[in-house]
Amino acid sequence: MATPLTPELEALLLSSxxxxxxxxxxxxASFALLLWDHVVSLDREIEYxxxxxxxxxxxxxxANRYFPILILSLGFVCLFTPNLSFEL
Structure with missing residues (x-):
């Protein structure tokens, strides 16, 4: 049997x-900004x-330039996948 939500718990849940x-x-937004920076400076990067x-x-x-793209891409999997559990 599920316990009903108290108003305080409901407010905390909605805030979370x-x-x-x-x-x-x-x-x-930060990923889009990072990709924009890569696209804008790609010609100079190729040249130099x-x-x-x-x-x-x-x-x-x-490593410093392209590793964050990989990490943020993997982070999106965790951030936007519903029903993730802590179990392996």
Missing amino acids: LGAVQQTRLLAV FWSGKWSMTRILYF
């Missing part, structure tokens, strides 16, 4: 759901970084 929705929207020989600095630059 609003925060989750704001988090989702902020994640999409892709044409030279590889060094540790170049490897760190590319």
Whole structure:
């Protein structure tokens, strides 16, 4: 038998759901901004970084530049998949 929601618990739940929705929207906006930056600066990146020989600095630059896209993409799976559980 389910316990009825008290007004305080209902208000807390609605507040939490609003925060989750704001988090989702902020994640999409930040990802769009990151992709926009990549597209806008791609021509200069090709000119200055892709044409030279590889060094540790170049490897760190590319890791720092493209790793966040991968991480945010994987984060979207968790953020937008309904009914995720903590069990494996």
